[in-house]
Amino acid sequence: MKALIVDDEQPVIVSVKLLVDWKKYGIDTILETTSAADVPALIRTEKPELVISDVQMPGLSGLQLIAMIHEIHPPAQIIMISGYSKYDYMRSALQQKCIDYILKPLDEDQLNAAVGKAIETYRVEASQALIEQSYDFLHSELSKKRAQRLFLLYHTSHQTSVIWAQLCEIMPAFSSMESCRIGILPTGHLPSELFSGARDLSLIVNFIHDLCYETGQSIASEEPIDRNIHILFHSELSNIPELCRRIVDAVREEFHLFLPLGLSPAAPFPVNFSDAVRQAEDAVQTCGLMYTRQPVCFSHVTGKEAETPPVFRMEEQLYTAVLNGHPSGIRIAVRLCLSDLTSGKGLTLRQLLLFRTAYIGLRMRWIESFRMNHKTAASLDAPPGSYFRLPFRDDGQYDLSVMEESLIADLSAISDYLKGVLGMGPASQNLFQQIEQYIHFHYAKHLSLESIAEEFSLSSNYLSRSFKKKTGSGITDYINNVRIQKAKELLENPEIKIFHIAAQVGYSDEKYFSRVFKKTVGMSPLQYRIAHTAILPPLDLM
Known part of the structure; x- marks a missing residue:
């Protein structure tokens, strides 16, 4: 704690310093001045807890000094000393919250008692001020938190007027x-x-x-x-x-x-x-x-707003790269996909969120297709978790390379899953399994020996000869068997018309579909439906 002694007579300052037991009251810094002009600066910079001052200072009266100290540093406690016993002056000083008014010559006991009273008063007032500050702070924080809560409630409760009224009170x-x-x-x-x-x-x-x-x-x-x-x-x-x-x-x-x-x-x-x-x-x-x-951002930024996420337009390339499993092929497919995404100006957050939704849906569909067409996979390891991330670094900054690397990692993990869990080995060994997967995934589209050979960079003759050798079935028969198997599932739903089923499994000609179905199953599609449904189909099913 600090004490400031103010008197234009240096001997008085020395007497005060000698008479007071400063250590007893916890005062470790004693400041002094013989000039009233120095007092304002000392009060502002040092902020003493106690001021002992002469009543009569050249250029500054005792009452003016008290008022000035209270204005600059209100917590300070003041003891006035004087050689004059003017009652009115003493009363005015005490009314201005002066702790004591001590007459010269100074009495040691009286001065120490006044200092003790001043320090005790300072501590009590400081404690009260701290309590009030803590209360004010706590009240302010609670009000601030309550205002935030009320805004959240207003925002999520259809803008209730009662909640708004409570917020306006704060x-x-x-x-x-x-x-x-x-x-x-x-x-x-x-x-x-x-x-x-x-x-x-x-x-x-x-x-x-x-x-x-x-x-x-x-x-x-x-x-x-x-x-x-x-x-x-x-x-x-x-x-x-x-x-x-x-x-x-x-x-x-x-x-x-x-x-x-x-x-x-x-x-x-x-x-x-x-x-x-x-x-x-x-x-x-x-x-x-x-x-x-x-x-x-105040408004729209003009630029490309893609109607179809490029991940859909690039599905063929991405899917083929996953089946082949070559790292370079996956990287090339990802870069082509992202090049399509960023080909226009003004790539937006909305486009990226649409891209993410489309990719997640595509990924789920792929894996489900793999597992459905490989029945043993259902009892094996679960599919890999997604590595996909939007193109933002950990600090929130846009960086397309983040999404590129995460897509490559994710597609590679899916490819590894096919090789490991579904029993697919190196590319040269699993080529025909990849072709089978391709047919299972694309049976509803136009498929032919030539189109599949082109997709896998093979000659038609090699594909036809080798596929039958590896699988025991010609590729056209294999395609038809996959389609007919799917058609049988659809026929068990009497709500779907047969010509719609034909189109859904890859046959543009319903009569040709019926001939293939009867040749494979031994009965027509209508006969199969009647045999496998409890409800008779309507007359217009054909």
Whole structure:
């Protein structure tokens, strides 16, 4: 603790220093000055807990000194010393919260008693102030957290007016809001494992909420379904775009994570609140992925919005590469697929999310087809987990090479699964198993000896001769058997017309389908249906 002694007579300062048992009161720093002009600077810089001052200083009266100290550093306790016993002056000094008024010559016991009282008063007031500060802080934090919770409830409960009224009690500026803007920071495009430890998503949400809450006119919370961070702005809040940029920069600096922010235009509140949310989502999903230069997205970025994800257009190449299992072939197919994805301008987050959905569906269909056509696989090891990742580094930055390598790893894992679990060996050894897989997967399309030979870079004569030698069946017969087997499954459903079944299993001519079916099964499709269904088919099934 610090004490400041103020007196224009140096001997008085020396007497005070000698008379007080400073160590007893926990005072380890003693400051002194003989000039009233030095007092304001010393009070500001040193902030002493105790001031012992003469009443009459050149240029500054005792009452002025007390007022000045209380203004600069209110916690300081003051003891006045004087050679004059003016009652009115003493009373005024004590009324201004001066601890004591001691007359000269100084009495050791009286001075120490006054110092003890001053230090005790300081400690009591400091404790009370700390309690009040803690209470105020706790109350503020609880209010801030409650406001966030109320916004989340309002957002997810169809904008209930009762919840909104409670939120306005905490943030009065919202009570007059006639229009709003919505900001959204997406996180769902990044792997969930990134949001752990010091980068837990709740910490990021609270960090953004703190920045918003300080304005008194904005608030943030996490949307529990899509994991995105939603911000509500009072449209009268000044310079909202600049605040959005500050939020993006602060998140990047604090968490080493880059998140773009989609911002809606102003919308009437509360009637168009939901529209504003959709506009913000649209803004962030349709912005160009090179958004490091423009982190806040206000509207659509013109460019290619693919109707069909390229993974569908490239299915043949990807599937063939998986069957062949050659690393170079898989890499080439992936690069062709991604080249198709990025061939236009303005690649967007929405396009990437569509790509991911399409790829996951395609992957599931492939594996299910493999397992269905190899019955023993059902009892063996489970298919490999997905390695697929969108093109974002761990810091959230766009990097297409991340998706390229993850696709290559994933397709390679699927290929290894076929080789290991389904018993497929090296390429030269499993060529005809690959051809069988190809037929099982593409039986509904136009298949011929020539088209399959071209697909696998073989001559028609070699394929015809070798396939029959390896499988015991000609390739045309094999194709027909696969198709007829599938047709038999479909015929057991009386709701599907026979000419539709013919088309679904790869026959454009229904009569030809019936001839092949009867030759293979020994009865017509209609006879098979009657024999295998309890309900008689309608007359127009043919």
